[in-house]
Amino acid sequence: MAEAMIEFQSVTKQYQSGQAAVDQLSMSIDKGSITVFVGPSGCGKTTSLRMINRMVEPTSGTITVGGKDVTSVVAADLRRSMGYVMQSSGLMPHRSVLDNIATVPRLNGVSKAEARKRAEELLDVVGLASALGKRYPSQLSGGQQQRVGVARALAADPPVLLMDEPFSAVDPVVRDELQQELLRLQRDLAKTIVFVTHDIDEATVLGDKVAVFAVGGKLAQYATPEEILRAPANDFVASFVGRDRGFRHLAFTASDGVAVHPVTTVARDASAAADGHWRLVVDEDSRPLGWTGPGTGRDLIPGGSLFRAGDTLRRALDSALSSPSGLGVVVDNDGKAAGVVKAAEVLGLIESARQVRRGNL
Numbered sequence: 543m544a545e546a547m548i549e550f551q552s553v554t555k556q557y558q559s560g561q562a563a564v565d566q567l568s569m570s571i572d573k574g575s576i577t578v579f580v581g582p583s584g585c586g587k588t589t590s591l592r593m594i595n596r597m598v599e600p601t602s603g604t605i606t607v608g609g610k611d612v613t614s615v616v617a618a619d620l621r622r623s624m625g626y627v628m629q630s631s632g633l634m635p636h637r638s639v640l641d642n643i644a645t646v647p648r649l650n651g652v653s654k655a656e657a658r659k660r661a662e663e664l665l666d667v668v669g670l671a672s673a674l675g676k677r678y679p680s681q682l683s684g685g686q687q688q689r690v691g692v693a694r695a696l697a698a699d700p701p702v703l704l705m706d707e708p709f710s711a712v713d714p715v716v717r718d719e720l721q722q723e724l725l726r727l728q729r730d731l732a733k734t735i736v737f738v739t740h741d742i743d744e745a746t747v748l749g750d751k752v753a754v755f756a757v758g759g760k761l762a763q764y765a766t767p768e769e770i771l772r773a774p775a776n777d778f779v780a781s782f783v784g785r786d787r788g789f790r791h792l793a794f795t796a797s798d799g800v801a802v803h804p805v806t807t808v809a810r811d812a813s814a815a816a817d818g819h820w821r822l823v824v825d826e827d828s829r830p831l832g833w834t835g836p837g838t839g840r841d842l843i844p845g846g847s848l849f850r851a852g853d854t855l856r857r858a859l860d861s862a863l864s865s866p867s868g869l870g871v872v873v874d875n876d877g878k879a880a881g882v883v884k885a886a887e888v889l890g891l892i893e894s895a896r897q898v899r900r901g902n903l
């Protein structure tokens with residue numbers, strides 16, 4: 543059994559008479575995991591999230607963090623001890639990116655120089671160029687602003703990260719990048735993350751566990767994504783999860799049968815290919831950097847998502863479809879280029895997997 547970090551015990555929030563915003567919520571959130579609250583608008587996701595750091599006080603029930611009743615901690619201290627990322631990045635418009643990131647460490651008494659240094663490191667951690675540190679939030683793209691929001695939430699190195707629809711204001715491509723980035727970060731950081739979204743796809747991609755909320759603030763199902771897709775607890779969850787579960791199931795279908803083909807690699811400073819074939823550009827450790835190919839001259843075309851042996855069919859398809867060459871880059875456990883997968887072949891496997899499933903129905 544995983545260790546519990548956050549526990550809701552019969553927690554109810556009633557803003558006014560009538561229907562509760564959150565109704566008798568009991569759940570245990572595992573330490574070091576990503577737990578996603580998902581559900582339609584108004585079902586109490588934000589309210590539940592905000593009760594964890596006492597931005598909202600429950601009407602009844604108890605919430606503990608690390609075994610401690612949150613009401614025993616001064617609300618301001620509690621808030622500062624957890625990272626919080628919201629939908630609009632919530633950055634202060636008149637302060638530079640670095641100053642925004644350094645805010646909470648400064649409030650915690652860290653020296654200005656130290657806080658700045660940490661802020662600079664965090665820019666790198668969330669994949670932003672250091673030159674962006676001097677800019678103001680309005681001079682960044684939406685996706686960049688969200689990355690700054692994540693950096694700011696991480697600045698005090700809190701064990702708990704609360705994220706309320708942090709990626710919903712950016713376009714789907716950037717959103718996908720931010721999701722992958724968060725998963726990558728989490729592999730190193732192992733924070734306890736509570737993530738709110740209304741998007742079931744985002745929930746199943748990110749969540750170690752997913753809590754589906756129904757209108758009226760009732761917890762409809764709390765389980766692994768795989769279980770929620772395979773065995774929805776009731777009609778509400780089934781309809782919320784959607785009819786095209788066949789495709790979503792791909793996220794859990796092993797990619798064992800996918801053929802890995804050899805790929806021609808070249809060093810970064812090699813002269814451009816003149817023969818019209820795509821070549822994978824790698825660094826001195828054979829790690830993929832991007833592609834050169836027909837008409838690209840000496841420019842490096844960024845490479846799309848990577849695929850590892852053992853990943854799912856969905857990841858295999860993503861890697862092929864996001865690559866400029868139509869070839870998904872396969873890397874080994876050291877991140878070295880190990881070959882490519884072809885979109886047409888992955889799609890063929892998906893189709894046969896679908897037919898097998900149909901045959902089983």
Ligand SMILES: Nc1ncnc2c1ncn2[C@@H]1O[C@H](COP(=O)(O)OP(=O)(O)OP(=O)(O)O)[C@@H](O)[C@H]1O
Nearest residue numbers: 557558563581582583584585586587588589590740
């Ligand atoms: N400050 C408030 N005062 C009164 N009612 C509120 C307040 N905040 C939220 N509510 C009500 O509580 C219910 C739950 O709201 P909450 O913001 O938690 O939903 P949500 O699941 O986060 O929705 P969304 O997906 O739209 O963000 C809603 O009916 C909402 O109108």
Ligand SMILES: [Mg+2]
Nearest residue numbers: 587588589706
């Ligand atoms: Mg909300």
